[in-house]
Amino acid sequence: MTTYSHSKISSFEQCPLKFKFHYIDKIETEIEQSIEGYMGNMVHETLEKLYIYLKFQRVPDLNELISFYNHKWVIEWKEGIVVVRKDYNSEDYRKMGEKYITDYYNH
Numbered sequence: 001m002t003t004y005s006h007s008k009i010s011s012f013e014q015c016p017l018k019f020k021f022h023y024i025d026k027i028e029t030e031i032e033q034s035i036e037g038y039m040g041n042m043v044h045e046t047l048e049k050l051y052i053y054l055k056f057q058r059v060p061d062l063n064e065l066i067s068f069y070n071h072k073w074v075i076e077w078k079e080g081i082v083v084v085r086k087d088y089n090s091e092d093y094r095k096m097g098e099k100y101i102t103d104y105y106n107h
Helices: 006-014 016-024 035-055 062-076 090-106
Strands: none
Touching (some): 006 016, 035 062
């Protein structure tokens, strides 16, 4: 059975042709990685860490998760990451990811 990720479904909803080019035709783009994708990966990895801790009955401190996120952000950053929106920069997106993690943790 075929499974679809949130990214695939979102891509199709935004533009079916974009979905086709990326997931079916597998056409490569000049953009190595978008800042949105990078931030999403960093937030996902941080939430994965949270759930690994919870699996072992350990509730990590929010500051520990934010530190993990910020550390990963710095060590995995590549020059090829593209910020398309001209009104924002990588620091704005890093802070946005912190807010997502904090909101999720507090919820």
